[in-house]
Structure formats: C-alpha cells, structure tokens
Amino acid sequence: MTPAQLPVNTPLADPGASPPPQGWKWYDYFTFNVDHKVIGIQYLVTSFFFYLIGGAMAVAMRTELATPDSDFIDPTLYNAFMTNHGTIMIFLWIVPSAIGGFGNFLVPLMIGARDMAFPKLNAIAFWLNPPAGALLMASFFFGGAQSGWTSYPPLSEITANVAQSMWILAIVMVGTSSILGALNFVITILFMRIPSMRLDQSPLFCWAMLATSLLALLSTPVLAIGLLLLLFDINFGTSFFKPDAGGNVVLYQHLFWFYSHPAVYLMILPIFGIMSEVFPVYSRKPIFGYKAIAYSSMAICLVGLFVWVHHMFTSGTPPWMRLFFTISTLIVGIPTGVKIFGWVATMWGGKIRYTTSMLFAIGFLTMFVFGGMTGVTMGTAPVDIHVHDTYYVVGHFHYVLFGGSVFGLYAGIYHWFPKMTGRLLNEPLGWVHFALTFIGSNLTFLPMHQLGLQGMPRRVAMYDPQFTSVNQLCTIGAFILAASVIPFTINVVWSWSRGAVAGDNPWRALTLEWTTSSPPLIENWEVLPVLTHGPYDYGLNNSSPENLEPVAGSTSPS
C-alpha cells in the first residue's frame, strides 16, 4: 500500500466485511487490531507495565546503595538490574509510550485522518514490543545482560553470553518496531492531513513527531548494525570488536552512540510536543512563537545527529574530535532554549488553570531547565573529563529523562486520558501524585550531582564509605518515587471505569482530537472536521459563548 493509493478521507475498513462495531470492547485491546487508537493504548499500557518492572529494579539498586558494601543483592545481579533498568526505561517505557503511545493515538486525530498511513504495519510494529520485553525478562534465567545498556565490548562479549545475545535480539526487535513506526508517522504527517490544514497549521505535537521520526529513521539502522556485529562476535566467532584479533573496541562506541545520542531526542522531542499542547490549553493563551518552536524541533533533529562523541570524550578519541563535539553539543542548547523561553512566555498573560496536567508541565519545565544546564557543563570536554561515568551523569540524565520525559508523559496522560477513555482522572489524587513525584525525583537525583563531582563513579554496587549519607538521601527519594506510582495506578484503574464522564472536550482545547467523541468513534469522525481556527487560537474569540463553558477540573483546590 502506498500513500498515493490510500483513499485519505474514506473509511479504511474492509468493504467486504460486516459493518464495523461502534466501539471497541475491552478484549479488542488484547488482539492484533489495526486501529491507531487501540494501538496507541496498547503501547501505553504495555510500556507502563514495563515501567513498573524497571522501577522495581531501581528500588532494588537504591536499597543496595544504602550501604557502601555489596550486601543486599549479589553484584552480578546488581549489574543485571542496572543494565535492564536502563534498557527497559528507554526501550520499553519512554520510547514506546511517547512515540508509540501518544504518537499513534494523537497524530491521526490531530490532523483529521481516519488512521495511520499503514495500519497493519503499525500493528506489527506494536506486536514486536511484548516479545522483546519477554525476551529481556527471560534473559534473567541466564543471569541477565550485565554490561550496561551501552554494552561496550569487550565486556559485553565475555559476560553472560546467552543473556547478552537475548538482550541484543530484544533491542533489534524494538529498533525494528521503531523504524516501522517512524516510517508510518512521516508518511501520515506529510500526506494525510485534512486538505484545509497546511503543515504549518498542524499542532506542534505533529512537528515534534515528524522530527522524532526522521531522527529514528536516520539513526536506528546504525544501532542495529552495531548490535548485530556484536552478536556475530559473541556467537559466530567474528572479531569486529575483539582487540586481540585485530578488532576495534572504540568502533562499537561510535556505532552505538550515533544512534543513542539521537535516542535521547527520541525520548524528549515527543515530550516537547506534548508540552506545546498542554501549556496553551491550561494557560488559555496561544503558544508563544509557533514557528520558532516548530523549527527548533527540526534544528535539534539536525544538530542532534552530530554530537554523539560527547559520550566518548574519555575514550579513544583524538583531540580534534573532543573539541568539535564540544562545540556541536553546546549548539544544541540554542534551539532548546528557544523552546523553553517559548513555553514560559506562553504562561505570561494567561489565565492558568492548575490541573494535574499543568502541574506536571510546570514541573517538567523546572526539572528540564536544571537538567539542561548540567547537560551544558558536561558537553564541554574539560569538565566532562572529570564527570564522565560518574553519578553527576546519572543525576543529569535522570533530570532530563525522569524530570523531563516522565513528567511530560504524566502531563500527557492526565491531559488525554479523558479523550482515550471518556472519563476524567481524579484531580486531588493527581495532585498527590504530582507532589510525591516532584519531591521524590528531586530528592533522588539532585544529590547525585554532588556524589559524582566528589568522586563516585556510576554503575557500582559498592562505593567508598565517605559517600554513604548522601547515597542514603537518594535511597529515601527513590522510595518516595516508588510510592508516587501507587496513587497514579489507583487513579487510572478506578477512573477508567468509574471516573467522572468527560464529554467531548473537557479542557475546551482547540486541536482536532477534541472535536470528536470521547473515546473517539472507530473511524474517528462520522464527518471529517473542517478547520475553522488554528490549534492555539485561544483568546481570539473571547466573547463566543462556546468559550464560556466551565472547564472540567478547573476548580481551585482551596
């Protein structure tokens, strides 16, 4: 099927089959279903399940690190948890929930399409994820991969070979899923918008998904190559990365980071997109600088392809590389700054409603600005020489990936849950969730910067006793973070069946997904919507009666 053959504005259902059902039943979500909304929710629920598993591993690690000696779990198991915590959080939680979950659910709804360009491919892409996760879980019967999510050879070639091979296969599977998904998004966003919507009238989330998908298409194949060579080295006697047989260990690092730096943007660009939707709705203001935010996504995508060696400043890299990649890394700060200033300016002059979604969005801003600052310090080779592979780095990327990506995912869930399920999440429970998450994440990740600067390396099951008290602070924070998931899970499970009925547009938002019912019809709309205003035209028509309905959940907590 090519996009040209695709009848864009007509139903995709097989004409020979019986008429499609009016809504999906619960068991439809456990089947091979080609509806983008089902697939989106499948991604979100599956990835949340893996988030809990990855989180449990983190709690085990933080418990071990409450004392300097290795006394809670075996250091081998510690390394297996460390490796799989990173792998799961990246490849089975943030990437699939942000791109697969929100991307699939929202993109067609936001551009007025009835589905993605290639629905079957889309379902195949999703169904690569559960077996990949199962493979990772099963690898624990063989000790679990223990060489970090980076899997640098030679360590990865001499440690737990079976588990490492299963790990590689799992990553190649989710990588394939990511490539298929990316292809689908690019075609859908470029060719399936309703005719009245120009690309620069599409919601910023779509721009973010376009940039994300281009990046995934360009970088993921390189990771696959690196990992397959590693697989050959382990199982078939090749020696691409075996130094004693003429292989080169640094070559792997280049292949790995050529993908894995962009992977950072795969995990944050869709979140930027979510932010650009959430801030205008709850500030009741147009997004400040639409074009600047849209183009800065593309700029990050482009520059992001040329910064990967900043992960290798202490490795076998010549001086010119260390300096070239210092400069290119610093440049990423410019488009990122443009976005942050744009979101802050969106709040200026608004009428801000403190829904849980908005709280997480503001929390995201705070955390991400901090993580961005520490990122700049590490981007320069002289400082990175000191902090590379230390807890400073662990603190930094958790500010960006937890404070950034996960806060953004929560903001997105509270915002679109009513659209997905037809019911509102409970707001007071949401505030509790936010408070626990905000306190827990800062308590866990802020002290880590000090640990790293003072001399504690990362990926250790045992450490110098001088770091004990600060580590215990981090451990307490981790327990609070673990607790924060409880009110959220209760909220989701309870609200899904018993929450207040949301209506079509509980937040009075202007993007197209709010023009259909909640949850949307199987083919999204009976009659496709017509574009009457831009996605962020808040305040343009202040006197129109439809704007004066109360907004759900907008009552102040007092």
Add this chain to the structure above:
Amino acid sequence: MKEIPSSILTLTAGVLITIISFWVGQHHGLMPEQASEQAPLVDNLFNVMVMIGTALFLVVQGAIIVFMIKYRRRAGDDTDGLYIEGNLPLEAFWTAIPAAIVIFLGIYSVDVFDNMGGLNPGDHGMMSHHHVQPAAVVAQAPSQPAIAADTAAPLIEPQAPYARYGFGANPDQMGKPPALSVNVTGMQYAWLFNYPGGVVTGELHIPAGRDVQLNLSAKDVIHSFWVPQFRLKQDALPGQPTELRFIASKPGTYPVVCAELCGSYHGGMRTQVIVHTQADYDQWWASTQVAQAPDQEQTIAVRPSDLSAPEFLAPYAEQVGVSSAALAHLKHHHQGGTMISHLPASPES
C-alpha cells in the same frame, strides 16, 4: 502593578540574581580538593558555567513562579488570556543570548582543553632519543628494555606504544620529555603500576611538582583511570594505548577510581595515588630497589588494604597468571606505610 515600581523591581531582581550567581559560582563547594595543575583550569570553567547556569535558572524559574501567581485563573473567570502569538524581537533576543553564551563557552573550553595538554597526546618530546635521568626519577628509554620485561612478560609492557589519545604535554612542556613515565595496566579488578626498572606496584607513587606521564593500557576489558582530585580521567583500552600527562601539585593520598564498567566488582576497583614530596619520593623509590634486590624477586603490590574482600584477589590472581599456590605464599611487608607484597618469580609469571 504600576510602570515605575515594576521596572525598579526588575532592576532589583537583576542585581540580586547577578550577586547570587557570582557568589554561587565561587562558593558551591561541590568539587573535591585540587591536586593537579589541570584541576584549577577545569574548576574555573566549571565555576563560570555554574555562575551562568545559576543566573539562567533563577531567571527562568523566577519567571515561572511570578507568572504562576500573577496569571493564575481567578475564580469564576472562564475567559481566555491575551491573544499573543509571539514577538519577533523578543524571540530573536532569547535566541541571541544562548548563542552568545555558547560561543563564549566554546572558546573558553578550547582554551582550557589546550592548557590541560588535551591537544598534544603523543608528544613525548625527546624521550625516545635521550635517556633523561632527573634526580631519582628514571625515564624509560627504548634502548634499555626494562629489566623485568623478560621475567614478567604478562605483567609488564616493556615499552609503552605510541599513544594518540588522552592528555599529553601542556603548552609549557611541549617538546620536553616527562620526568617520570609509568605504565599503567587495568585489569579486572586492579590497577598495576609498572615503573622503569621493573618495579610493579598496586598503588601509584609520584613526586609532586614533576611532569608525570601515565601510559594506559588494559588487559581484558575497558577500564577508566580517574583521580577526582586531579580532574583527569582517561579510558584504558584493550588494544589502543592512551596516556595521561600531568603535574601533581599537592602532596597527599588520593583515590584512583575505575570509572568504566568492567564487571561485577567494578565498584571495588579502587586504589590510591600517593603524591610525595621529592625527598619522600626518593626514599620510597630507594625502598623499592632494596626490596627488589636480594633474590631478584619481582615486586608486586596487590590491592590496597582497604579492599580486602577475598573475591577480588582470586580473579586478579587468575588474570596475572599466578597460581593459587603462589597466592597462598604471598608475604606482606610494610614499608613506610606502603604495602608491597613480594611474589617469588615463577617461570610463567
């Protein structure tokens, strides 16, 4: 808020933020003590970034908090905010600010990197042509293979291969050979320091104020040699020589940490570097010569005493080809506070 008070408020906030940022940049106290000539260079760059970062964070965070309060929705107000889609001069301004900061930090970083010796790995000066022998410090010459090279091949690199990666001579030392060159080998889970003349230790001893070069290599997997107080780190890679050249500025004992994941006991791969005054160093060096002389024993210092877990020793012994019987015969001698163990030289080792 009225026009004039608000501009005075902004001015006051600006002055306050500037003062706070300068103060935080100088007094954050996050870095460990400085014990190498590179350390102040790195710290100055870091402090400048902490200062700029604090200012930016306060401005952005301050704006968020002020906006959160000032622009909160009032009860009963269901209207929208102002219809403002952007402001080109403002957007150009806040693109230019980070751009200017980035240009400044870029130039500054290159300068620091150069002064640290980062541009000259592999600059070994005249070392390969002259046997330089500063007081009690032996520079290793290729024409004179280390004595122990024959008897302890697996442990001792006879001559460090030409390293292209790492930190070399700083601009002042360019073209000069280092005063002391030590071959450093990383292995699961220990560092071995191989001195000219065949002295092998498990702790690094160096004189303060002298130009020291470490030639890094790894036996099994990648390790990373890090001394936080020196602000220097360089991976030890199997198959690719790297180096670290520096001048330790302050006598004392500092941790040597492996920073690259190298296996289950990666966290235990710690030892120390003892920076001596020149007199102390000479004494230490003499003691190693005495210890080595009597029956041509090869000197191996095993793990420092604070890492006593027996698990560490067994894999280490395997790695260096020492039989368990030999391990059992390890004799410990304490000499001037440094623990050096003697291992009878066996044909294989």
